Amino acid sequence: MSSHREAPEIAKDPAADSTDTYAFVSPDRPGTVTIIANFIPLQKPDGGPNFYEFASDVVYDIRICNTGSGFADIVYTFHFETMVRNPESFLYNTGQIKEITDTTWNRPQFYTLTRTENGTTRTLGTRLAVPPVNVGTRSTPDYAHLADQAVHTIGGRKVFAGQRADAFHVDLGSVFDLGGLRPFNQAHLIPLAKMDGINSVQSFNVHTIAIQVPISEVTRKGNKPTDVMSRDSVIAVWSTARRRTSRILDRSTGRYVGHGKLRQVSRLGNPLFNEVIVPMGKKDVWNIRKPGFDSAFAKYVLQPELAKLLPVLYPGDTFKNLKAYTKPRADLAAILLTGIPAGVVDGFQNFTGGRQADMLRLNVAVPPSDNPNNLGLVAGDAAGFPNGRRIDDDVVTIELRAIAGLTIPLVDPSYTVDGAASAIEDGTTNTNAPLLDVFPYLGLPGGGYQTEPGTTKAS
């Protein structure tokens, strides 16, 4: 979760595996929108000597649709190149890295950033530096300084690409152990002692691409909308990773060589969509499809497997009303596939039309909240998920509760919500690295030297 290793094929290709996508009006620069896409999941910070890095044979994209078509109108693309300064050394760094330009970093990365709109691609920046990974106290003694040096300003934009701390929190160990939610262990079909959730992602890093651009650069009319109820105020966002069609092992170098067109191998709009909505047999094909073709997956949203499992895993009257509810889940379809139409939530909409497409929809006319509630829209904070997604939004709880029936009354007032639907959670809190108040907002990545081992318990 939210999309870490979520499909069989992409789980074998971590360098192209998208993990989370965020989109929000920048709280410190409200005339801009920030879009962040994370890749390469569950990086153990001490994973040397070949530390995690962007793949130079993968192209990473942030895609924006501002017409409701389900197809990208604007694409920001990151092309990475890797330099090896001394191929005769096995070391990632041959001394301390105090500046991003230090030649002691043996494997620096750079990228070219392009922007494509209406079939025209424009290069925004070349040879943009990526920071090294956070090797440890000796090698990267002032990591914050290195990370700051990798924030590039291009006109009115800020861009960053590099390692960060994962900001997602979830109890993977329990959730994927037969749908366990530790705070509700006693109510589970296989009961265990009740306990707090464990944030499985806490000590892991990811690789991030991030842009902060003027809102007028991504809206349909090229302006900064102020009318929340206007369709022109809504943009929709997702990330993709692409590889060449074929990979051939070059026996002279021991490296793979790509041939052919770049083909999408991973995508991510709404958190958890492919993870818990799309069934195992369709996950791989979902990853290579464009959102505009998502009507083929709508049936899994309208009758989600997890909604059927909850009353089984938590038997008795826990989810009595959910169990009895057999109508198609129009609430989930609105949240995940079309956006929420006007008239459902007072004074709010992020509807993009009838085209069903898994995209993260953001109404940019909604200003940043002065008092953010990490349960977002369901808690009355329209600046949060599912209106875009802020880094600290607790999307696991929001989506668990939605699937458990909390949002059904938005479209079907006759439905009575089960008490558990308002309380259900995995019991984790954000125990990840502290977030920044400024771009790129994600916390600094954990250092290798500073890493402590996890559990070895087998029972």
Add this chain to the structure above:
Amino acid sequence: MSETDRRKFLAITGAGAAAGTVALTAGPVFAASESRRSKDAAAESVVAYVEDHRSGRLRLMLGDREVVVHDRDLVTRILNAAGGK
């Protein structure tokens, strides 16, 4: 000799190659006169992909491009070569 007949002929005459290295063309005389590279010929490694052996469709991948060729005879010769003949 028609183009199709010529290709069949080439496939047949190339069938005597040593195991593991199957020739797709005939001997040097034919190769020199009939398989001359055009000025637009690829000058890099190429991956050829026959996705469906029942079709005459061949996908050629080179660099960041792909070329789809519809040539049942060419596909047949590739299939024969892949089969060791």
